[in-house]
Amino acid sequence: MKQFVITEDFPENEMEFDKRFSDEQACYDYLFRNRWPTGFVCSRCRHAKYWLSSRKLFICTNCQFHHSLTAGTIFHGTRKKLKLWFKALWWFTTRKTGISAMTLKALLGLGSYDTAWTWLHKLRSCTIRDGREKLSGMVEVDEIYVGGRHSGKRGRGAENKLAVVVAAEKHGKGIGRIRLQVVENCSGNELVPFIKTNIASGSTVMTDGWKGYNSLEKEDYRHQQVFQTKAVNKESVLPGVHLVASLIKRLFLGTYHGRMDRNHLQRYLDEYAFRFNRKNTKFVGKRFYRIVQQSVNSIPFIRRNIILGNINPLVAN
Numbered sequence: 272m273k274q275f276v277i278t279e280d281f282p283e284n285e286m287e288f289d290k291r292f293s294d295e296q297a298c299y300d301y302l303f304r305n306r307w308p309t310g311f312v313c314s315r316c317r318h319a320k321y322w323l324s325s326r327k328l329f330i331c332t333n334c335q336f337h338h339s340l341t342a343g344t345i346f347h348g349t350r351k352k353l354k355l356w357f358k359a360l361w362w363f364t365t366r367k368t369g370i371s372a373m374t375l376k377a378l379l380g381l382g383s384y385d386t387a388w389t390w391l392h393k394l395r396s397c398t399i400r401d402g403r404e405k406l407s408g409m410v411e412v413d414e415i416y417v418g419g420r421h422s423g424k425r426g427r428g429a430e431n432k433l434a435v436v437v438a439a440e441k442h443g444k445g446i447g448r449i450r451l452q453v454v455e456n457c458s459g460n461e462l463v464p465f466i467k468t469n470i471a472s473g474s475t476v477m478t479d480g481w482k483g484y485n486s487l488e489k490e491d492y493r494h495q496q497v498f499q500t501k502a503v504n505k506e507s508v509l510p511g512v513h514l515v516a517s518l519i520k521r522l523f524l525g526t527y528h529g530r531m532d533r534n535h536l537q538r539y540l541d542e543y544a545f546r547f548n549r550k551n552t553k554f555v556g557k558r559f560y561r562i563v564q565q566s567v568n569s570i571p572f573i574r575r576n577i578i579l580g581n582i583n584p585l586v587a588n
């Protein structure tokens with residue numbers, strides 16, 4: 272009998288998903304195996320044996336500590352069935368451009384738009400994995416502005432625009448993985464830590480001539496500056512980040528109709544990067560699997576405590 276050993280176990284397609292997760296117990300078991308991939312381990316004493324209480328608490332037979340499968344996860348305290356959550360998770364991860372709160376509410380018959388909106392934000396919070404592998408090789412970096420008509424001038428943080436720094440790996444003529452982060456401003460104090468967090472040392476970082484990148488010379492990177500000239504237009508200087516910038520602008524104008532809630536912009540960007548970085552995944556179900564793994568990883572829970580009702584929409588032109 273197979274004993275909780277899980278190696279990339281996921282439904283490859285929608286048919287398999289529907290067949291597998293049609294009842295609560297199947298969803299519950301799947302969460303269990305993703306939370307404790309090698310079998311139950313007590314978080315307090317590392318003991319491996321438990322008994323299951325009538326309230327579905329896993330009680331360590333050694334120290335009696337109570338573990339709830341969903342405590343500290345995005346499913347914490349939910350009154351909805353897990354199979355509804357799983358369906359939301361499936362649509363969120365497998366649809367090319369994700370799913371809107373309005374559509375999710377309608378498809379699942381959720382009581383309110385707010386519930387659907389909150390669910391999607393919780394799912395977005397699972398798109399970033401702590402300790403994920405850094406970008407490497409040749410990486411383009413530039414800043415863009417979201418919520419404004421033009422890219423505007425650097426350093427002048429126009430009131431209605433938010434600066435976002437973009438890093439894009441070069442893969443031949445195409446783009447590899449990307450990273451996106453909202454920054455307070457475009458000074459070296461913001462840009463260099465972003466680069467150190469997201470790009471492996473020893474990589475070649477390509478930027479334009481902006482002084483915010485000057486201190487990169489002192490770090491463990493090869494810094495290559497590219498300059499726009501009359502013969503070379505803006506798009507062919509750092510083509511990767513310019514492509515990503517145009518895709519993001521289209522996303523916000525199309526999907527979000529130019530309205531961007533500045534408190535949640537980072538989460539939308541995280542979702543976008545998750546989708547972009549997995550666009551060539553062979554099985555759509557693998558993206559679902561990644562989010563389930565993150566959803567039961569309780570460490571990032573604090574980060575997930577999103578402030579609800581604190582909406583400050585940013586209207587783009």
Ligand SMILES: [Zn+2]
Pocket residue numbers: 313314315316317318331332333334335336
């Ligand atoms: Zn214990």
